[in-house]
Amino acid sequence: MDIIKVENISKAYQLGQFNTGTLSNDLKRWWSLFRGKDDPFLKVGEENDRTVKGGSGLVWSLKDINFDIKQGDTVGIIGKNGAGKSTLLKLLSQITSPTSGSIRIRGRIASLLEVGTGFHPELSGRENIYLNGAILGMSKAEINSKFDEIVSFSGVEKYIDTPVKRYSSGMYVRLAFAVAAHLESDVLIVDEVLAVGDIDFQKKCLGKMDDISKGEGRTILFVSHNLPMLSSLCKTGIVLKNGKLTYEGSSAAAINFYQNGEGSGMGHISYLNEEVKPGDDIAEFHEAWLEDSAGNVRGEFDIRESIKVVMKFRLKKDLIQPFLPNFHFFDQFGQHIFISAPLSNEKVKSTENIYRVECQIPEYFFNTGYFSIGLAVTSTDLGVKVSFYEQNALNFTVTEDFARSVFRDGTSGGAFPGVIRPVLDWKINSL
Amino acid sequence: MNDRAEAEWDLIIRPKTRLLDLRLKELWRYKDLLFLLVRRDFVSFYKQTVLGPIWFLIQPLFTTLIYIFIFSRLAGISTDGIPQPVFYLSGIIAWSYFSDCLLKTSNVFRDNAGIFGKVYFPRLVMPVSIVISSLVRFGVQLALLILMIGYYVFTGEANFSPTPYIYAFPFLVLLMAILGLGFGMIISAVTTKYRDLSLLVSFVMPLLMYATPVVYPLSTVQGSLRLLISANPMTPVIEGIRLGVFGKGIFDLYSLLYLTIASLTVLIIGIIVFNKVEKNFVDTV
Numbered sequence: 001m002d003i004i005k006v007e008n009i010s011k012a013y014q015l016g017q018f019n020t021g022t023l024s025n026d027l028k029r030w031w032s033l034f035r036g037k038d039d040p041f042l043k044v045g046e047e048n049d050r051t052v053k054g055g056s057g058l059v060w061s062l063k064d065i066n067f068d069i070k071q072g073d074t075v076g077i078i079g080k081n082g083a084g085k086s087t088l089l090k091l092l093s094q095i096t097s098p099t100s101g102s103i104r105i106r107g108r109i110a111s112l113l114e115v116g117t118g119f120h121p122e123l124s125g126r127e128n129i130y131l132n133g134a135i136l137g138m139s140k141a142e143i144n145s146k147f148d149e150i151v152s153f154s155g156v157e158k159y160i161d162t163p164v165k166r167y168s169s170g171m172y173v174r175l176a177f178a179v180a181a182h183l184e185s186d187v188l189i190v191d192e193v194l195a196v197g198d199i200d201f202q203k204k205c206l207g208k209m210d211d212i213s214k215g216e217g218r219t220i221l222f223v224s225h226n227l228p229m230l231s232s233l234c235k236t237g238i239v240l241k242n243g244k245l246t247y248e249g250s251s252a253a254a255i256n257f258y259q260n261g262e263g264s265g266m267g268h269i270s271y272l273n274e275e276v277k278p279g280d281d282i283a284e285f286h287e288a289w290l291e292d293s294a295g296n297v298r299g300e301f302d303i304r305e306s307i308k309v310v311m312k313f314r315l316k317k318d319l320i321q322p323f324l325p326n327f328h329f330f331d332q333f334g335q336h337i338f339i340s341a342p343l344s345n346e347k348v349k350s351t352e353n354i355y356r357v358e359c360q361i362p363e364y365f366f367n368t369g370y371f372s373i374g375l376a377v378t379s380t381d382l383g384v385k386v387s388f389y390e391q392n393a394l395n396f397t398v399t400e401d402f403a404r405s406v407f408r409d410g411t412s413g414g415a416f417p418g419v420i421r422p423v424l425d426w427k428i429n430s431l
Numbered sequence: 432m433n434d435r436a437e438a439e440w441d442l443i444i445r446p447k448t449r450l451l452d453l454r455l456k457e458l459w460r461y462k463d464l465l466f467l468l469v470r471r472d473f474v475s476f477y478k479q480t481v482l483g484p485i486w487f488l489i490q491p492l493f494t495t496l497i498y499i500f501i502f503s504r505l506a507g508i509s510t511d512g513i514p515q516p517v518f519y520l521s522g523i524i525a526w527s528y529f530s531d532c533l534l535k536t537s538n539v540f541r542d543n544a545g546i547f548g549k550v551y552f553p554r555l556v557m558p559v560s561i562v563i564s565s566l567v568r569f570g571v572q573l574a575l576l577i578l579m580i581g582y583y584v585f586t587g588e589a590n591f592s593p594t595p596y597i598y599a600f601p602f603l604v605l606l607m608a609i610l611g612l613g614f615g616m617i618i619s620a621v622t623t624k625y626r627d628l629s630l631l632v633s634f635v636m637p638l639l640m641y642a643t644p645v646v647y648p649l650s651t652v653q654g655s656l657r658l659l660i661s662a663n664p665m666t667p668v669i670e671g672i673r674l675g676v677f678g679k680g681i682f683d684l685y686s687l688l689y690l691t692i693a694s695l696t697v698l699i700i701g702i703i704v705f706n707k708v709e710k711n712f713v714d715t716v
Contacts, residue, residue: 005440013714014714090713091444092444093550093551094444094551095547095548095549095550095551095713096710096711096713096714097444097445097446097710097711098444098445098446099446100446101446102443102444102445103443103444104440104442104443104444105440105441105442105443105444106439106440106441107441108441109442111550111551113549113550114549114550117545117546117549117550118546118550120471120475122474122475122478122479123471123474123475127470127471127474130467131467131468131471134461134463134464134467135464135546135550135552136550137461137552138463139460139463140463140467163478
């Protein structure tokens with residue numbers, strides 16, 4: 001049985017100024033909206049692509065989304081930043097209303113876009129459980145019946161009558177999640193709130209989410225950038241790109257589609273076939289990829305291999321100062337690890353042309369894990385100007401073959417912590 | 432669309448709703464939240480204060496003292512034979528209840544943008560909780576007024592001759608709450624787009640008090656000015672309370688009717704506008 005039915009949902013957002021520019025147009029729009037008619041100043045058919053500037057100030061954050069969700073499904077919603085995931089959750093949880101289309105829901109829906117919404121620092125833990133529970137839609141009787149469960153799940157029994165402003169941030173978050181986890185609803189919407197607390201508590205949260213979906217047969221919609229977590233928790237997946245639904249299927253297939261899909265490739269990205277390329281009047285981005293020492297384009301490397309980052313772009317005019325390509329490296333948590341750019345003696349005279357720039361990452365540099373690279377070209381003729389910056393343009397994983405790794409001596413073992421794992425020069429002398 | 436097929440769904444989210452789709456039933460489902468919010472306001476107000484709820488009394492007491500000094504002693508404005516402390520206090524607590532409701536309600540979207548942006552519940556719960564928690568404060572101040580009146584009656588310093596209009600008192604308070612709520616909601620809806628209005632209101636409200644018979648009785652005002660001041664819907668509230676309790680004031684059934692119609696009109700417009708805005712305010716605030 002379908003529990004959620006989403007039909008032709010679209011949502012437009014106004015960029016910049018929130019009016020049409022003149023008071024008379026403002027009044028005209030207001031009058032037609034007031035009578036329940038369409039906005040006369042809304043242009044249709046524009047797609048939400050942050051790299052392209054739209055004609056009107058309106059951007060379609062979601063465009064003609066259709067999907068059904070069956071009872072008991074756990075659905076992961078995947079997409080890059082700005083793909084419309086949060087907007088979709090906001091529409092489903094009635095925080096904002098759609099521009100067109102309709103959503104039908106059976107049963108009670110509860111959303112968890114943030115933990116601890118409405119917590120008041122001056123009130124005690126007990127009072128906040130009631131307040132927060134009521135804000136999330138529980139009645140007093142429901143909270144009464146679940147109170148002990150909530151308190152024991154949060155693990156703050158001792159401090160339940162202390163104002164929450166005296167709680168450590170960990171305790172605060174645990175209490176807040178405990179309330180939310182005990183919501184009685186047929187559909188639960190969760191937005192990346194699990195990235196809180198220590199590892200133990202995260203495991204507890206995941207276990208609880210698993211109970212909710214598998215044990216109690218409730219429906220969960222889940223948004224996260226943590227793909228491993230999504231694949232373990234969700235049965236099906238939906239991929240959004242620029243406000244459109246591009247894939248619907250099993251969660252593993254959806255993740256696979258997302259990682260290898262157009263645009264954000266694992267080891268390759270290309271705008272060669274796109275009419276509008278990211279960039280400005282100075283430079284535009286064409287293509288980039290990662291290759292191994294043999295020149296094969298790949299997205300997965302062993303820790304023993306070197307990685308070459310290659311970017312092609314077009315310089316649209318001659319520059320006095322040389323252009324500066326720069327690569328930004330991020331770990332799986334979005335932490336900026338470092339920026340790399342050519343040194344001053346490596347720069348070239350910048351004339352109008354297509355350029356290919358390369359940057360070599362040596363073997364034994366990154367630790368094992370998932371990394372992403374943002375690509376940019378900057379020029380300094382008229383102050384510092386960034387022509388384009390492609391975030392998450394390239395993604396890659398670094399793996400380790402325990403049997404052959406220089407770090408392991410042929411023994412296996414757990415993962416090494418840290419972002420990088422360089423081979424450094426050690427000297428050991430016996431004296 | 433087929434009605435039976437529609438009825439299978441518990442919730443249908445659509446872009447536009449009819450003008451009067453107020454979903455008041457849903458508001459009732461959230462009554463527990465309403466009372467918890469009132470409790471939160473009250474408790475968080477006096478937490479970590481030494482005097483606690485006594486603070487509710489300090490503001491009207493000192494304002495009364497200052498008004499006695501300025502308007503009676505210096506300006507020599509009559510109080511219609513009513514002892515000055517109870518005359519001013521009755522006006523002050525009524526006006527500050529109205530003004531509290533209006534100002535707090537008018538900022539409801541701005542102050543709660545964080546919660547409203549993360550969780551859905553009927554937005555109307557917030558302004559209604561404001562009106563009720565201000566009522567707690569009003570009740571405490573009213574107790575002070577009753578004590579003062581009691582003092583005058585027992586010491587025989589003054590005689591009051593209450594009129595039957597005293598039975599209209601709860602009704603007058605209700606209408607005053609409705610007025611504050613209604614105006615507040617209208618203003619709150621506009622301030623989501625144009626912040627100027629909330630600045631304007633916070634500056635105009637104290638001035639508007641002088642267009643209401645708080646520091647003077649309506650009987651001292653004559654001619655077209657009296658007509659203008661009588662048009663202010665807060666005028667019948669304060670005059671009605673004074674006529675009912677002290678037996679001095681210009682109030683009759685027609686003013687009551689006027690007040691009732693004005694309050695309900697403002698409330699209905701307020702709810703409609705508020706409901707219109709609440710659906711998409713998250714996108715603009």
